[in-house]
Amino acid sequence: MDREYLDALSMDELWALHTQVDQILAARLVAEKRELERRLDQLGQGANSNEPAKNSPAKH
DSSP states (O other): OOHHHHHHSOHHHHHHHHHHHHHHHHHHHHHHHHHHHHHHHHHHHHHHHTSOOTTSOOOO
């Protein structure tokens, strides 16, 4: 989108564009958050597999 196109839009059209961009960015943020949480869960599971069991006796 170039500046001339944006300058030609009415306030209602600009607001509609703003709303559309806002919805797209919000959806992308939600998707990215889900992906990061999924990856964090995977890292947490990997880290937990290297820890000794909490109920096992301590080694001396």
